[in-house]
Amino acid sequence: MTVILSDYLLEKRQLINEQLKHYVRDYTAPGRLQDAMLYSIEAGGKRLRPILLIATAEAFGAKVDKTMAVACGLEMIHTYSLIHDDLPAMDNDDFRRGLPTSHRRFDEATAILAGDALLTLSSEIIVNDQELNDRERVFLIQELSRASGASGMVEGQMQDMLSEDKQIPLEELENIHKKKTGKLLNFSIIAGAFLGNASNEKFDEMKKMGEALGLIFQIQDDILDVTGDAEKIGKPVGSDEGNRKSTYPQLLGLEGAQEQMESYVETAQAALKNAGVNQTILSELIHYLSSRDH
Amino acid sequence: MTVILSDYLLEKRQLINEQLKHYVRDYTAPGRLQDAMLYSIEAGGKRLRPILLIATAEAFGAKVDKTMAVACGLEMIHTYSLIHDDLPAMDNDDFRRGLPTSHRRFDEATAILAGDALLTLSSEIIVNDQELNDRERVFLIQELSRASGASGMVEGQMQDMLSEDKQIPLEELENIHKKKTGKLLNFSIIAGAFLGNASNEKFDEMKKMGEALGLIFQIQDDILDVTGDAEKIGKPVGSDEGNRKSTYPQLLGLEGAQEQMESYVETAQAALKNAGVNQTILSELIHYLSSRDH
Incomplete structure (x- = not known):
């Protein structure tokens, strides 16, 4: 990672x-x-989604103040989804990022309610943000609710659970990832471009970039589950195999998964170039996402 | 119940x-x-909240089309809260309205996700409704998220769980009910008055009415848990005692609870009269809520 990017992320x-x-x-x-x-x-985390949102908005010349409510609302949705996904009835995880999960630190009821409250709060802060006008508030909630609900993230989580212990074809795997993690990552880019008043053409290019980014993120996640260092990742490696989940390395081999990811990196960089905005940070972010070790 | 009201409700x-x-x-x-x-x-239900919303909006002369998205969004929030409250980690209920609860019919993971998806969908349909302009969409999400989140319904549910197996004073009990059930009932009235373009004075009167209504609803719920018919209510009576929850009859006696409720009925009817709108249905609804047998 370059110094510029690491300073920016920090x-x-x-x-x-x-x-x-x-x-x-x-x-x-x-x-x-x-x-x-x-x-x-x-409990921390990389804050990847809000950072992507802010970086995109800044690339289009928007002020960071304008992005804070929706960036934080997005992170609250990501956080609530982790709390609920960790529950005993779902992935039954005791630790996340080295800390006890919410239901282990508190109890299951509290964890369920904390998730519900964070999901509700994400809308609340966006519609109350003084930096945004009503048209912006409405657009952002339209896109965020679509990305995170029953045709997006929640549906992806449902399909992911239904596909456990099953061999599924690559197409279905991608379809699940596009919903489970892709739509929210994609929202980061869409929301950023919107707040930066991107033209329709540029908006469409950024949308392409966002889609590729979601897949890059997921393939690297799968690769790290095979090759990664448990301590850096903050969760045991090999858990996908234990859960018998279909993964890219399993379907394409480790090398095939790497190649697939590289092709998405090219797609993302090309779209970014076509959008013709200030690319430095975003371009480095794409590179970082495809080479991260945790 | 009068024929007018029962036809209206149906x-x-x-x-x-x-x-x-x-x-x-x-x-x-x-x-x-x-x-x-x-x-x-x-799975049904009385649809009390959306009906109160529609009745209030109609009392102020609004068209029912204008109310449908927010009325349904409100009912989705009520429904998601029941799904989550019924979970084993919360109230652990196997039946609701005579049917298996979501986690019994499906499984816990599905029930959690269905709740999350309904909560998300409630915002989504409001911000996408073509009958509303952006200002209206924003106001409604502001009020609904405040009523249903961590300073409203979810917080009320948390406090309710923490007060189990404890004797709590009347003031604290009312405070819990105001959050857990009151804020959402109150939202019905506020949203209806808003969509009916109520003046500030009338809006404030309706707010008073909404608050009283929430308490009427809760006291009657507690009374029914003592005197009610399990088959009509759709859940076992006496469950509050079993859960060792503080209730109005327990703190005030059955007669005292009745009297308390009557005083709220008077408050609600007076506020409604002061608002000076077409009162028939709303006035009958107050009466119905204070005398319902399920």
């Missing part, structure tokens, strides 16, 4: 972390529910 | 039931998640 991550805490504290009262919301919000 | 319930199914089918793809969403949506 700066934005701190900004997002601070703002996330402010939002939770401003909109909720002290107590167990707030504790559980803050616990998962403060 | 007509609106059918309208809401039809529209709810349309929304779920229009916004989601066939599959297990959609099945689970439809299962809970079709």
Whole structure:
């Protein structure tokens, strides 16, 4: 990773972390529910989605202030989905990022409610944000709810669970990933381009980039599950095999998965170039996502 | 119940039931998640919240078309909260309205996801509704998210769980009910008055009415748990005592609880009169809520 990118990631991550805490504290009262919301919000993470959103908006010349509510709302949705996915009835994970999961630290009921509350709060902060006008608020909730609901992330999680213990073809695997992780990553790019007032043509190129990015992210995730270092990833490696999930390396071999990813990297870089915006950070982010080790 | 009211309830319930199914089918793809969403949506219920919303809007002269998205979004939030509240980690209920609860009919993971998807869909249909302009969409999501999230319904559910097996004073009990059930009932009235373009003064009166209505609803719920007919209610009576929950009859005696409710009925009727709108249906609804047997 270049110094420019690592500085950028650090700066934005701190900004997002601070703002996330402010939002939770401003909109909720002290107590167990707030504790559980803050616990998962403060458990860290790369803040990849909000950073992609901010980087895209900035590439189009938007001010970061304009992006904060939707960037944090997006991260709240990601966080709630992790809390619910970790539950005993779902993936039954005891640890995430080296810390006990919400239902282990608190209890299952609290974890369910903290997830529900974060999902609700994500809309609340967007529609109340003073930096956005009503048209912007509405567009962002339209896109975010579509990306995260029953035709997006939640449906992807459902299909992912139904495909466990099954061999599924590559096409179906991609379809699941596009919903489960792709749509939210894609939203980062769409929302950023929208807030940067991208023209229709540029918006469409960024959309292509966002789609490729989602697949890059997922293939690298699958590859890391085979080749990664458990300590860096913060969860045991080989868990996909244990869960008998279909993965890219399993369907294409490790080398085939790498090649597939490289072709998506080319797609993403080409789309970014066609959009003709200030590319440095975004281009480096694509590279980083395809070579990250955790 | 008068014939006028029972006809009104029947007509609106059918309208809401039809529209709810349309929304779920229009916004989601066939599959297990959609099945689970439809299962809970079709499990029935009085549709009290959306009917209150529509009745209020109509009392102020609004067209019913203008209310359908938010009325259905509100009912989706109520439905998701029941699905999650019924989970083993929460109230652990096997039946609701005489049917197996979502996690019994499907499984826990599906029930959690169906709840998440309904919560997300509630925003999605409101911000996409063609009958509403952006200002209206934004206002409705602002109020609905506040009423249903970590300073409203979800927080109320959290506090309700924390107060189990404890004797709590009346003030705390009311505070919990105001959040857990009151805010969403209150939203029905606020949203209806807003869509009917109520003046500030009338809006404030309707707000008072909504608050009283929430308490009426809860006291009657507690009373029915003592005096009610399990078959009519669709759940076992005496379950509050079994759960060792604090209730109005327990804190005030059955007669005291009745009197308390009557005083809220007077408050609600007075506020409605002060608002000076077409009162027939709303006034009958207040009466119905305070005397319902299920």
